[in-house]
Amino acid sequence: MTQPKAGDPVWVDLYTADPDRSIAFYGELFGWTAERASEEFGGYITFRKDGKAVAGGMGKMEGGVEGPDQWTVYLSAADARATAEAATAHGGTVVVPPMDVGDLGAMAVLGDPGGAGVGIWQAGSFGGIETAAIVNDGKWRDHDGAPSWFELRTRDYETSLDFYRDVFGWNDTFAMPEAPGFRYTTIHSTSPMLGGVMDASGFLPEGAPAGWTVYFGADDVDKAVAKVVELGGTILSPAEDTPYGRVAAVADITGAGFHLGGDVA
Template sequence: MSYTFKPGDPCWVELYTTDTDRAVEFYGELLGWTAEARPEFGGYITFRKDGNAVAGGMRNDGSDGGPDQWTVYLAAPDAQAVADAAAAHGGQVILAPMPVGDLGTMAVLGDPSGAGVGVWQFGVHTGFGAFGLATGGQWSDHVGYPSWFELHSADYDRALTFYREVFGWQDPFTVSDTPEFRYTTIHATSPMLGGVIDASAFLPAGSPGGWQTYFGVDDVDAAVKTLVALGGSVERGPENTPYGRIASVADPGGVRFSLGGNNI
């Protein structure tokens, strides 16, 4: 799928994991991914679906003290300007902007709640080769692809202000603003790609929340059974929502992500 990423759009996801071999096997079996490592970039892994780049991966050797996790990267025309804006608007610069060969420039930030988010300024690597769509309650062309990106925030209003001011979100769309459910998408045009949910009611006390990635599958229930057989775990079992059937899960290393599909 050809798509021109707007500033602030999720454009890449990256797995940081202690056991890259097991991750390659797990996601290959679950989502049908292939993997190729690039020695010139420290063994960086590019995961592919149907030949399309869908995610990255790198080994967590423990040297930086960071946890195993998925990181969502948001597009930025100028990574340094975004990092400067983050520092000026209550965020943190965890990893200052640095070039990655001719691929582009990366940075990692913490938003005001402490949720981590990546920044990617395009070079020759222009983000996902393809991704799924999760719009209008339907998931299309999605099987095995990243399909939705969602910030679970303990400070919803401040998060929306931060991402507007720092990443340039232009036209966020409020889906719901009731005490039971507060949700805003990144922008109002389709495909919307992701959103922000007020998670203060269900996040553990003191948790900064964080960005979650949804991967599309044909049958959520069957995929969850496969995931468990492969050594993964279930945090919240399959359930119907107005946006499809979803489940919150974790890989064998405990890294959280979600699965989404249409089998309601």
């Protein structure tokens, strides 16, 4: 990725009940390889595509953070501890307190005022995603198996936008033209926009939490969806064409949800 701005999505990682099955699933789906760190780093998994880091993973540990299997999106911050303090001052919560990760950087996980979890990554020797898809003029580039879009779906649209502006320094957002039932703001006003915030108050099922989701690129979204099912995953929302490409929502073999995105069929 190019040099990130404050608040840019820079990393994603998987919290999974079964690291071995997850490694096999994503290896078959995207051609990812996996490296496990030493016990010093809790056996953290780094997924790579063509040798470049694209995502991380961590198995659930006894006494660790409770929660469903899920992907977490991390936003860039110059100072993880100061950002966590700012989050609590602006109505957020700290789920995982800031901690150093060797010389790689520092991380934390927050809860925003709308109830969505989001990570902080303060880069040290490791900056984050080393390859990522870019959506430009409606076309996806360098995208198969790469993180391509990062999206917050929330019932607290205005409050959440204020939170991310105040805490992460989003000062270049772009509010897309509103339509009935549609409100969306992108993180940047110019390409590459990287992601955005959707007002999901009209379609999130009752009881379903707000949350960030990651889109992974696919050369052929329909084939990728079929592969997900073949590998034991599930379809959450069938593939469909949108003005921004063909997308689908799926869950992996242990139930962690994510999206697939590619060019219109």
